[in-house]
Amino acid sequence: MCQHEFVRPRNSTLMTDVYDGSAWQKFMGPCVYPNNRIGLLGCGDGIPAFDNGQHSLKPWMWKNMSLPPGVRSKLKYFLLWMLLDASIKASGQRKYFEWSTNYEMNELHHKGIDGVKVKIFTITMDTKGREEVSGKYCFLHIF
Numbered sequence: 001m002c003q004h005e006f007v008r009p010r011n012s013t014l015m016t017d018v019y020d021g022s023a024w025q026k027f028m029g030p031c032v033y034p035n036n037r038i039g040l041l042g043c044g045d046g047i048p049a050f051d052n053g054q055h056s057l058k059p060w061m062w063k064n065m066s067l068p069p070g071v072r073s074k075l076k077y078f079l080l081w082m083l084l085d086a087s088i089k090a091s092g093q094r095k096y097f098e099w100s101t102n103y104e105m106n107e108l109h110h111k112g113i114d115g116v117k118v119k120i121f122t123i124t125m126d127t128k129g130r131e132e133v134s135g136k137y138c139f140l141h142i143f
Contacts, residue, residue, distance in 0.1 A: 002116075004068040006033045018065055018121075028119060037112075039065040039121040040079075046086050056086035058093070065121055090132040 005019045018024050018039075019031070028039050044060035062079040063072055071077055082100055084093055108118035 001068055001071060002035050002038060002064070002066045003033060005031045005066060006035065008068070017069060024121065027121060035066060036115055037066075037117045037119055039119050041065050041121055042081070042123040044084075058084040058086050060084070060097075093132050 005017075008017070008019075010016075010020075015021060024039065028037060040062040042060065042062050044058055046056045046058050049055040049057045060081040060083070062081055064077060064079065065072060067077055081104075082096065084096060088096075105118070105120060109120075110117070112118065
């Protein structure tokens, strides 16, 4: 299924998937067969751990954007990267995030697995999550 970008039908006048966008093409590089890179979309957010709502966790997941659109959002194809306890302060969460990025994701990006390299195409999260991971207060200007 990770060959989808190469074998999919194309229409040069329409943007039918993320692959048609200039950001994807510039960052990911040319598509080859067999696929030699996988693009991931990351997301982390808090969820209640139990029904009583007294404890929260923050799973960090990766969506494989190299899969066909019809399956890439199915839970069984998501990759669980880490599971943080929401009671950890933002600086601690940032520490785990940075460690995992430096020692896990960098190796996947530079070495890859069996010649397939992993690229983090984008990370999506709410403003509070961005603030916790980046260590900077984020705000939205509305004009």
